[in-house]
Amino acid sequence: MTPTRVTVQGAKPYDVVIGRNLLGELPGLLGERVRRVLVMHPASLAATGESIREDLLAQGYEAFAVELPDAEEQKTAQVAAFCWQVLGQSDFTRSDAIVSVGGGATTDLAGFVAATWLRGITVVHVPTTLLGMVDAAVGGKTGINTAEGKNLVGAFHPPAGVLCDLAALETLDRWDLVAGMAEVVKTGFIADPRILELVEEHHEELREWRGAQTTAETWAVVAELVERSIVVKARVVGEDLTEQGLREILNYGHTFGHAIELNERYQWRHGAAVAVGMVFVAELARLAGKLSDDVVARHRDILTSLGLPTSYRGDRWEQLLAAMRRDKKSRGDLLRFVVLDDVAKPVRLEGPDPTLLVAAYAEVSKEPPTGRPGVTVALG
C-alpha cells in the first residue's frame, strides 16, 4: 500500500502520513536537527514502542523510552512531571524530540510534555487507535486532566508530523474501533457525505471488527475512512488552529456528549457519548425547522448500525443542562451548538429556545437505553 500524505497548513505545515510499515518515514518528519528522541508509550504498547526506539537507535539517534500508565491514568500532572524529569536527566535540548506511540490519551499527554519542555520541542505522533488517527493526533490540541475535570490544562502545540500506521488497528479492541467510528461519522455529517455512504455500505464489517482477520476489502474501506476524516480535520485546523471559528464544527455532538460523559463519571467511551450527542443536535435542528426528518433518521440508522447508542436516560435534564452551561465551548450563559442545515452544511445555533432543548432531550430519551442490552456497558 503506497502511503498517502495529507498536509496540515498553518504557521509550520506538517504531514500526516497514512499507510503501513511507515517507520522509514520517521526521520523525515523529525527533521534534521534532532539527535535525541524520547519515545512515550503506555505499557500495553511496550513492544511497538520498543521496536520504534530500536529503529531510531539503528538510524543513529540517541533513543530513550518511557512507559506510561494506561488510558486516562497517564493524563495527569504527576505523569507529566515524571516525563520532564526523564527529559532533564537525559539532557534534552530545544533541538531534541518526543515521539508518542498510543491512543489519544498518549498523544495528548506527550504533546503537552513536548509543548512545555523548554517552552516547546518537536513532537511526532504515532497514533495507534482510530480515534487517535482521525482526531486526537491531528490539530495540535494537547492536554492533561485535573481533579476538577478533563482536559482543563493544555496547550496548542502542533506536531512536526503524524504517522498513521493502519496495522496498529489490528490489535484494537472492537469497542475502541466502534467508538472511534463515532468521530468518523461526525466528520461525514459535517463535511463529507461519502464517509456516510461508506459506513452505510460496510457497517457490519466495521461493527464486528476482527482486527488482523479483517479482509482486504474492509482494510481498503478503513483506509479510505481514515484518509477522508483526516483530510477534513486537516482543512479545518489548518484554517483555525485555536478554535476561533471554523474549528467549532468539529464539536458537532460534543456539547451534549460531554455532558453525558460527565454525568456518567467518564465511564462511557467518548465516542458513545458523542453518538447520542449527535442525535440530540440533529433533533434540535429538526425542531428549529432546519433539518429534515430523513437526515435525523439517517443519524440514528448509521449510529445504530455500528452498535453505537442513540438514546440516554430521561431523568437527568437538570444535570445535563448544568454541564452544558459549564462546557468550555459555551460563552458566558449562552449555549452554543453546531447543528446542520443539511448533510455537510454545519451552522451555529446560539441560545436556542429552552423549550426546544427540552423537546430534543425528550426525543433522545424516548427509546429505552436498554433496547440493545449490553451496548452501554460494552461502551463504558
Ligand SMILES: NC(=O)c1ccc[n+]([C@@H]2O[C@H](COP(=O)([O-])OP(=O)(O)OC[C@H]3O[C@@H](n4cnc5c(N)ncnc54)[C@H](O)[C@@H]3O)[C@@H](O)[C@H]2O)c1
Ligand atoms: N487533542 C485532541 O484534539 C483530542 C481529540 C479527541 C480525543 N482526545 C483525547 O483522546 C483520548 C481518548 O483517545 P483513545 O480513545 O484513543 O483512548 P486511549 O488513548 O485511552 O486508548 C484506548 C485504549 O486502547 C489501548 N490501545 C491503544 N492503541 C492500541 C492498539 N493499537 N491495540 C490495542 N490497544 C490499544 C490503550 O492502551 C487504551 O487502553 C481522551 O483522553 C481524549 O480527551 C483528544
